[in-house]
Amino acid sequence: MKVKIDSLKVAARQAILNQGYNPDDAEIILEIIMYAQLRGNNQNVIKLIGAGLPANPNAGDIRVVKDTKLSAVIDGAWNQGMVVVTQATRMAIEKAKAHGFGIVGTHKTNSATGAIGYYARWIANEGLIGFVFSGSGEYMAMYGSYEPFFGTNPLAIGIPTSDNPIVFDMATAAIAYYGIVSAKTAGEPIPEGVAYDSEGNITTDPAKALAGAIKAFGGYKGAALALIVELLTRPLVGTSRNTDGTKEDWGNLVFAVDPELLADDLESFKEGVSDLIARLKDRKKLPDVDEILAPGERGDKFYEQVMATGEIELDDGLWQALQAIAGN
Amino acid sequence: MKVKIDSLKVAARQAILNQGYNPDDAEIILEIIMYAQLRGNNQNVIKLIGAGLPANPNAGDIRVVKDTKLSAVIDGAWNQGMVVVTQATRMAIEKAKAHGFGIVGTHKTNSATGAIGYYARWIANEGLIGFVFSGSGEYMAMYGSYEPFFGTNPLAIGIPTSDNPIVFDMATAAIAYYGIVSAKTAGEPIPEGVAYDSEGNITTDPAKALAGAIKAFGGYKGAALALIVELLTRPLVGTSRNTDGTKEDWGNLVFAVDPELLADDLESFKEGVSDLIARLKDRKKLPDVDEILAPGERGDKFYEQVMATGEIELDDGLWQALQAIAGN
Numbered sequence: 148m149k150v151k152i153d154s155l156k157v158a159a160r161q162a163i164l165n166q167g168y169n170p171d172d173a174e175i176i177l178e179i180i181m182y183a184q185l186r187g188n189n190q191n192v193i194k195l196i197g198a199g200l201p202a203n204p205n206a207g208d209i210r211v212v213k214d215t216k217l218s219a220v221i222d223g224a225w226n227q228g229m230v231v232v233t234q235a236t237r238m239a240i241e242k243a244k245a246h247g248f249g250i251v252g253t254h255k256t257n258s259a260t261g262a263i264g265y266y267a268r269w270i271a272n273e274g275l276i277g278f279v280f281s282g283s284g285e286y287m288a289m290y291g292s293y294e295p296f297f298g299t300n301p302l303a304i305g306i307p308t309s310d311n312p313i314v315f316d317m318a319t320a321a322i323a324y325y326g327i328v329s330a331k332t333a334g335e336p337i338p339e340g341v342a343y344d345s346e347g348n349i350t351t352d353p354a355k356a357l358a359g360a361i362k363a364f365g366g367y368k369g370a371a372l373a374l375i376v377e378l379l380t381r382p383l384v385g386t387s388r389n390t391d392g393t394k395e396d397w398g399n400l401v402f403a404v405d406p407e408l409l410a411d412d413l414e415s416f417k418e419g420v421s422d423l424i425a426r427l428k429d430r431k432k433l434p435d436v437d438e439i440l441a442p443g444e445r446g447d448k449f450y451e452q453v454m455a456t457g458e459i460e461l462d463d464g465l466w467q468a469l470q471a472i473a474g475n
Numbered sequence: 476m477k478v479k480i481d482s483l484k485v486a487a488r489q490a491i492l493n494q495g496y497n498p499d500d501a502e503i504i505l506e507i508i509m510y511a512q513l514r515g516n517n518q519n520v521i522k523l524i525g526a527g528l529p530a531n532p533n534a535g536d537i538r539v540v541k542d543t544k545l546s547a548v549i550d551g552a553w554n555q556g557m558v559v560v561t562q563a564t565r566m567a568i569e570k571a572k573a574h575g576f577g578i579v580g581t582h583k584t585n586s587a588t589g590a591i592g593y594y595a596r597w598i599a600n601e602g603l604i605g606f607v608f609s610g611s612g613e614y615m616a617m618y619g620s621y622e623p624f625f626g627t628n629p630l631a632i633g634i635p636t637s638d639n640p641i642v643f644d645m646a647t648a649a650i651a652y653y654g655i656v657s658a659k660t661a662g663e664p665i666p667e668g669v670a671y672d673s674e675g676n677i678t679t680d681p682a683k684a685l686a687g688a689i690k691a692f693g694g695y696k697g698a699a700l701a702l703i704v705e706l707l708t709r710p711l712v713g714t715s716r717n718t719d720g721t722k723e724d725w726g727n728l729v730f731a732v733d734p735e736l737l738a739d740d741l742e743s744f745k746e747g748v749s750d751l752i753a754r755l756k757d758r759k760k761l762p763d764v765d766e767i768l769a770p771g772e773r774g775d776k777f778y779e780q781v782m783a784t785g786e787i788e789l790d791d792g793l794w795q796a797l798q799a800i801a802g803n
């Protein structure tokens with residue numbers, strides 16, 4: 148069904164507030180969830196139903212526990228991941244604008260950070276090159292193993308252009324955790340070759356995959372990249388383990404680089420990027436391809452389309468569930 | 476056949492000198508080529524035969540054309556890529572040691588940079604986290620295209636541990652350019668699904684692949700990562716195009732991050748990384764897997780094995796060709 152974006156936003160805001168957040172935090176979470184929703188990304192309002200995103204009753208005050216000219220470490224004090232990474236991104240941008248480079252790590256959160264392309268795009272919109280890495284629980288296996296050890300370990304990179312920024316946002320997992328959850332809810336199989344059951348057999352049964360482990364994308368290379376994300380979001384940012392060896396908290400890392408450290412000036416850098424992208428899009432296409440898409444472009448097109456109509460297509464059940472949580 | 480490492484090194488050094496390099500540059504090139512050779516990496520002495528690595532007669536003096544506290548841009552003046560990236564790596568390390576972060580780009584080279592894990596490992600051995608990106612000519616197509624536009628666009632990441640560093644060194648291409656050249660020389664097909672012919676058909680014929688384009692690894696994600704490498708090694712570092720649109724020069728980007736910007740101290744960071752790797756290697760293995768390998772570990776094992784015997788297995792024809800170039 149079609150839902151007015153304004154109505155969806157009102158319901159989503161109330162659904163977030165009803166999960167225990169103060170208005171400031173709710174507004175941050177709403178913005179990041181709506182970013183995903185309006186770009187056709189799966190980190191959307193579906194996150195608010197089912198188990199939802201309940202605020203942690205033990206959440207305290209977010210504290211900056213290390214602060215240097217170029218860097219900071221943030222203790223998230225069990226606040227929601229999007230709220231903590233938003234603060235990390237703001238600090239990384241401030242430091243990079245002042246000194247050319249800013250790097251901020253976070254620990255002591257164990258909740259979703261949403262579509263991390265959001266933070267990378269924000270950094271790029273400030274005229275900086277952004278890198279974002281996000282850790283989570285035990286979902287994905289290393290190459291050669293079938294035991295969950297990594298999070299789905301997304302990374303996002305944002306690069307300014309003369310127009311919309313390039314925003315590359317990918318899980319290093321072969322399938323998003325939410326993709327498996329959605330398949331289970333819908334009673335559908337997951338694609339062949341993306342997950343193991345708990346015995347190490349490849350499975351297309353989402354329930355068995357949830358009890359097993361997700362594979363990395365792209366074979367050994369993808370798994371090695373997942374490991375790099377794991378190292379950058381754990382020992383580097385000071386996360387901890389429980390006594391049984393599982394992760395006590397999840398880490399995140401954001402860094403921003405001023406392109407003027409290398410390029411003559413921001414404008415000429417942006418022009419150079421836009422020029423390269425224009426030439427890329429002009430290359431010979433395979434027979435079944437209408438357009439060569441740069442990272443982020445599919446989401447931009449989706450956004451323009453839904454904003455033009457003011458409405459968005461939503462699953463009936465999802466809309467009803469969201470309204471119920473919002474108390475409508 | 477087995478060749479003594481010392482003999483191989485003597486022949487390789489002479490082969491490099493005979494291609495027009497001064498002794499200092501030859502020693503740098505030798506070290507990087509031998510790094511690959513002694514770790515089972517394909518960027519090895521095979522690069523010295525056939526077309527080889529002839530010094531560019533137009534090479535001038537390498538110049539630092541931009542220099543800030545955290546950054547530099549190097550004009551390679553058509554010197555050999557390994558020589559120029561070695562200087563970039565040295566500068567990135569110095570800046571990161573002094574200020575926490577160092578980023579150095581290079582332009583005006585158009586020759587091989589070798590196994591770029593070499594530079595990432597060097598940075599990690601200095602107690603820093605290293606990122607290296609290397610551009611080259613038109614070999615790889617963007618997702619949806621079959622026209623070569625990207626280089627094979629490798630990236631390497633080095634992370635210190637209490638033991639050997641983690642060194643992740645991968646081409647974003649589905650197959651190395653040298654892999655196709657080697658297959659053609661051997662009269663063998665290339666694997667299915669890694670390259671297009673000039674008409675956009677998937678081909679296993681190496682000659683047709685050389686006239687066509689290599690695919691990126693890992694589908695759209697791998698291609699997007701290749702594009703990021705392209706952007707970081709072209710507009711950011713100031714490369715140029717010829718009037719026909721092809722690349723005049725190839726760029727490189729090296730950056731180093733001091734882990735103490737975030738972690739308590741280098742030793743605890745190294746211990747945290749080693750601890751995570753030990754736990755990773757201890758996960759449940761798939762039936763056909765003897766050992767879960769961390770990035771760089773296969774090369775380390777190869778290195779230890781050949782250094783223990785002082786000899787290395789080399790193709791007869793390759794050894795003869797190398798000796799011929801060395802004038803033996």
